[in-house]
Amino acid sequence: MTPRGSVSQLLVSVWNRPWVRLVTYLLLVALALWLARKIASVIVTGLVAFALAYLFNPALVWLERRRVPRALGVLLLVLVLGVLAALLVWAGAAQLGSLLADLPRFVKQLGDLGGDLLERLRGVPGLQDAPERLNAAIGEQVQALSQNALPTLQRLLSSGGSLLGGASLVLGWLGQAAFVVTLALYFMLDYPRLGPSVLRLFPSAWQGAVRRLSGDVADSFGGYARGQLLIGLAAGLLVTLSLLLIGIPNALGLGLLLAALNIVPYIGLVIAAVPALLLAIPGGALKIVLVLAVYFVTNQIVGNVLSPYVLGRTSNLSPAAVLLALLVGLTLGGLVGGLLAVPTATLLKHWTEHYWLTSRLHGRGDAGG
Structure with missing residues (x-):
């Protein structure tokens, strides 16, 4: 029977070999990735x-x-x-x-x-029979919609x-x-x-760094989330009041819909405008144009004025930096990139100011220049 001390010494000797530690760490990373994928x-x-x-x-x-x-x-x-x-x-x-x-x-x-509109353009060559073709197509679509809307809705609600x-x-x-x-x-x-409970899981030597890094991430993403909440409420209030003045029914519901969808940069407002346009159809072309104007102006105010200002205050970025971050995020990652752009930029700025600009390496660079 091997003495306990000999076993401990053998394990220490094996663990001190770099390739053993490397293989062990790789296996742990692979296991963590597999488990993360499963759950x-x-x-x-x-x-x-x-x-x-x-x-x-x-x-x-x-x-x-x-x-x-x-x-x-x-x-x-x-x-x-x-x-x-x-x-x-x-x-x-x-x-x-x-x-x-x-x-x-x-x-x-x-x-x-x-x-x-096409009746007024009947005199244009090539559009003489356009109203008749349009009326026939609309009639077919209305009939198909009346026959298929209810079964389609039932199939959607019964899907597992x-x-x-x-x-x-x-x-x-x-x-x-x-x-x-x-x-x-x-x-x-x-x-x-x-x-504190999660922090105790890390080795004592790491806890200070983990606390600082987690605080940086929490501040960056938390400031962005609270800023988006304020922007959504402001945009919803603006649309609600504007639609009430125009006379669109259910203006409060449309405003709440915009407030909820405003988290998706730019596209959320476009999606929220669709039901408002449908509700404006009975009022004629003028009301449709007014609704389009309301959402267009709201998009300009929210996207180019309100968002840069509010996110700049909550994320400690300049309005220009907010717009550039959104542009880069949307270009590189689409909708997901747009959602993560501002908090990621805030985090990078924070780390640059607190860890790079105060580091000895950066100081040596200044001295060498």
Whole structure:
């Protein structure tokens, strides 16, 4: 039987060989990647829940400073957000039902508007029979829409959801959202203990660096998230008031829709404009033009003025840097790149100022110059 000391010495001797450590680390990395791929949905769910907890933690801290216990603060936050979510769902459901009921009529009215325009252009060579062709095509589309809209909607609602094994895709997404919210609530309650608990998992020599780096990432992405929340609320309020002045029905629901979709740079506003344009069709060409003008002006204000200013304040970047970061992100990574552009630029700026500009290597460069 081999003595315990001999076994320990043998293990130390083997571990001291560089190729053994290299192979071990590579195997651990491969195992971590394989495991992350297997539980990718769980990781994403946890990250989204933690992001929600981090986003609303300043509000809970503000309440704690006014002697409101964290548990009571979480309850108040849930009540406020629940009312807002119920309002959004109610407005969205009413808007969706109205659109589905009136869609054939909207398509017909849109065809009439186009027909009136083509009637005025009948004298142009090649467009003499354009109104008749357009009316025939519109009639076919309206008939097909009336016959197929309900079966299509039923097929969509009956498709299976994969996440929680529910009976439909809608129920699956609702179940996922409920689970994320529940997990976020537990994160909010335990938030003051989460950081120290995770930090203790790292070696003592690493904990200082890990604390600083995680704080940098949290500040960068948290400032961006809060800035986007403010921008979305401002854009939704602007569109709501403008549509009320024009006389578009369900202006509050359209404003809430824009506030929710505004997180997607530029494209979210375009998507949110589609139901508003459909609701403007019964009012004629003038109302359609006014709605287009509202969303165009809102896009210019939000994209070129409000976003650079607010994100510049919350992310500590100049407005020009915000616009350039968005342009680079959209060019390199599309929508995902646009979402990550500003917080990534903020993080790089922070690291440059705190680690590179204060480093000895940078000081030597200045001295050598």
